[in-house]
Structure formats: structure tokens, C-alpha cells
Amino acid sequence: MKLRVALVIISLILSLLIGLALNRDSGNSSADLDSGPIKIGFSMDTQKEERWQRDRDTFVARANELGAEVLVQSANSDDTRQMQDVQSLISNDVDVLVIVPHNGPAMAKAVRLAKEAGIPVMAYDRMIPDCDLDLYVSFDNVRVGEAQARYLVENLPTPGKGRIVRIYGANVDNNAFLFKEGQDNILNPYIERGDIKVIHEDWAENWRPEMAKKITNAAITRNGMSFDAILASNDGTAGGAIQALREEGAVGKVIVTGQDAELVACQRVVTGTQAMTIYKPLKRMATTAAEVAFNMAKGKPVIARDAINNGQKDVPSILMEVETVTADNMMETVIKDNFHPFDDVYRDVPADQRPKQ
Numbered sequence: 001m002k003l004r005v006a007l008v009i010i011s012l013i014l015s016l017l018i019g020l021a022l023n024r025d026s027g028n029s030s031a032d033l034d035s036g037p038i039k040i041g042f043s044m045d046t047q048k049e050e051r052w053q054r055d056r057d058t059f060v061a062r063a064n065e066l067g068a069e070v071l072v073q074s075a076n077s078d079d080t081r082q083m084q085d086v087q088s089l090i091s092n093d094v095d096v097l098v099i100v101p102h103n104g105p106a107m108a109k110a111v112r113l114a115k116e117a118g119i120p121v122m123a124y125d126r127m128i129p130d131c132d133l134d135l136y137v138s139f140d141n142v143r144v145g146e147a148q149a150r151y152l153v154e155n156l157p158t159p160g161k162g163r164i165v166r167i168y169g170a171n172v173d174n175n176a177f178l179f180k181e182g183q184d185n186i187l188n189p190y191i192e193r194g195d196i197k198v199i200h201e202d203w204a205e206n207w208r209p210e211m212a213k214k215i216t217n218a219a220i221t222r223n224g225m226s227f228d229a230i231l232a233s234n235d236g237t238a239g240g241a242i243q244a245l246r247e248e249g250a251v252g253k254v255i256v257t258g259q260d261a262e263l264v265a266c267q268r269v270v271t272g273t274q275a276m277t278i279y280k281p282l283k284r285m286a287t288t289a290a291e292v293a294f295n296m297a298k299g300k301p302v303i304a305r306d307a308i309n310n311g312q313k314d315v316p317s318i319l320m321e322v323e324t325v326t327a328d329n330m331m332e333t334v335i336k337d338n339f340h341p342f343d344d345v346y347r348d349v350p351a352d353q354r355p356k357q
Contacts, residue, residue, distance in 0.1 A: 038294060044074045062287045112132070122135045138317070142178050180233070208236070252273050276326045280320065288318060306318070
């Protein structure tokens with residue numbers, strides 16, 4: 001089945017609305033489109049982390065509620081395997097393809113193969129550059145980086161001044177560069193004035209906590225404990241950095257940032273070993289993505305309020321807002337939204353020291 005994507009750009013006051021409409025080239029009627037269950041192909045980089053298991057489960061549950069079948073493949077952070085997964089999903093004649101790329105540039109070929117087969121493609125969470133992508137659903141990842149760096153700057157022992165270590169994400173993940181871009185937006189003026197000094201920085205391969213631990217160990221070996229904060233780009237790398245600090249007896253004495261609001265990270269935040277995390281409403285994003293994928297497969301119009309250039313085109317984009325979470329607002333964010341249960345988050349906090357529910 002061949003699909004045609006028509007983009008309708010509508011100018012509205014203070015916003016750009018981009019309509020994505022997908023229609024069948026074969027001339028099939030709406031009745032033909034409803035003749036069988038919708039099949040959604042979901043190619044994921046990994047399902048090892050808690051965060052990605054949540055995305056998968058929420059996406060699949062909502063798609064199933066709509067009457068769609070979801071074929072999920074996980075590549076375990078292997079580019080070759082993810083390409084094979086995509087080819088398998090195309091062979092299974094899915095109606096729409098959703099990709100969480102391990103390596104964004106490598107997945108451009110996957111998008112081309114899908115489009116040649118008449119299958120519309122959505123990039124989920126991470127952009128796929130230099131291809132005719134139909135839609136991008138994610139968070140505003142530059143703002144994520146800005147929020148992390150802003151918290152760090154404001155909470156240094158002397159606000160706006162200090163020595164820091166930077167741990168970036170996977171250097172094949174476009175999001176890692178967006179987080180860094182956001183961090184740079186905040187940090188660069190302080191760095192240029194000499195108020196903040198980056199004493200060590202490196203990329204954590206595949207976002208692995210053990211790589212973040214090695215980076216932190218290297219920083220300590222070269223500089224001792226003469227630094228104030230670690231700007232870790234997600235909760236996994238934060239965990240690796242904290243393990244290195246623990247071995248030095250310095251856990252809780254150095255600011256460590258994160259993101260994703262993973263349960264273990266929230267537990268660290270309320271006990272004081274991690275300073276903050278970024279709460280991203282994953283349930284909302286995964287639910288929205290499932291609904292949008294279903295509509296794309298049915299040939300229904302989809303409205304996106306943003307557009308992000310991927311090097312080839314302005315890709316219609318749906319971007320979710322994020323929120324900085326600390327011990328002070330854990331109850332008003334993560335707990336209030338039932339993202340994690342109260343008892344799980346405060347498991348390691350003595351009962352008489354827990355906030356009232």
C-alpha cells in the first residue's frame with residue numbers, strides 16, 4: 001500500500017501549526033482502510049532501562065485500546081540489528097513505523113526504505129537527520145539541557161562560580177547533542193568570564209552508567225575532589241557518577257544532575273545523593289505518540305505545533321514540556337502525577353521524616 005504525506009502549514013497568532021495528512025495513493029476508500037486491524041511497527045533502541053520499558057508499555061496499551069496491533073522490536077543499542085528490525089517490520093506490512101533510533105544518522109536509511117514501501121515514519125524521542133521524516137514526537141531537549149545547567153549554576157556553593165565535571169550522553173544520539181546545546185546556552189557566559197571552569201568532560205558511550213563512572217574516576221584522578229558539581233546528562237550517567245563519588249566518600253557532597261525521573265534517581269533525590277532530575281511526562285508522550293501513529297496509519301490529519309529542521313526538511317514536531325524536580329517539589333510533580341508511588345520513592349527515608357501525603 002502506498003501512502004502520500006501532505007503537509008499543510010497554517011499560520012496562527014503566536015504559533016505555527018503544521019498539519020500532517022496521510023492518504024492512500026492506491027485510491028482505496030475509507031472502508032478499505034478499516035478492513036483490517038492497524039499494525040504499528042515500533043523499533044526501539046533498547047528496553048534495558050526503566051524509562052524505555054515505561055514508554056513501550058504505555059504506547060502499546062494505548063494503541064491496543066484504539067484497536068491497533070503493535071509489533072515491538074528492540075535492538076539492544078546495535079545499529080545493524082536495528083536496521084534488520086526495521087526491515088522485518090517493513091516485511092510485516094506495518095501501516096506506520098515508529099523509530100527510537102540508537103544512531104540517528106544510521107536510521108536515515110531505514111526511513112528511506114520505509115518511505116519506498118509507502119509507510120509513514122515517526123521518530124520517537126530522538127530525531128533522525130537527513131531524511132524525509134514525517135513526524136517527530138519528543139520533549140524540548142534543548143530546554144532539558146538548559147534546565148539542568150540553570151539548576152547547577154544557581155545551586156553551586158557560590159552561585160554562578162565553581163569547578164564542574166561534564167558527562168555527556170551517547171555521541172551517536174542526537175538528543176545528547178541537544179542536551180549539550182541547552183547546557184552550553186546557560187554555561188558559556190560563565191565559562192567565558194572564568195567564573196565556571198570545566199575541569200573534565202567526556203561522552204558516555206551508549207549512556208552506560210559504567211562509562212559515567214569511568215569519566216568521574218578520571219576526573220578525580222586528575223583533579224582530586226576539587227570540584228563542586230557533576231553535570232550528568234541523564235539519571236543513568238548520574239548513577240555511575242554517584243557510584244564513583246561513593247567510593248571516595250564524597251556522595252552527597254557534590255551536586256549531581258540528571259533527567260528522566262527514574263525511580264532510583266527519585267530515591268536518590270529525596271535522600272540527598274542526587275540533587276535534581278528532569279521529570280518528563282513519559283505517559284503523556286507515549287500516549288500521544290500511539291494516538292498519532294494510529295491516525296497516521298488511518299490517513300487522518302495530525303496537527304503539530306512545532307517544526308524542527310533535520311538537515312533535509314522542517315519536520316512537523318510535537319514537543320512536550322518538562323519540569324525540574326528536586327526534593328522540595330517531588331510531591332507536587334512525580335508523586336502527584338502517579339509517575340512513581342509515594343512509598344517507593346520515599347522507601348529509604350525514615351517514616352517520621354517523610355512529607356505528609
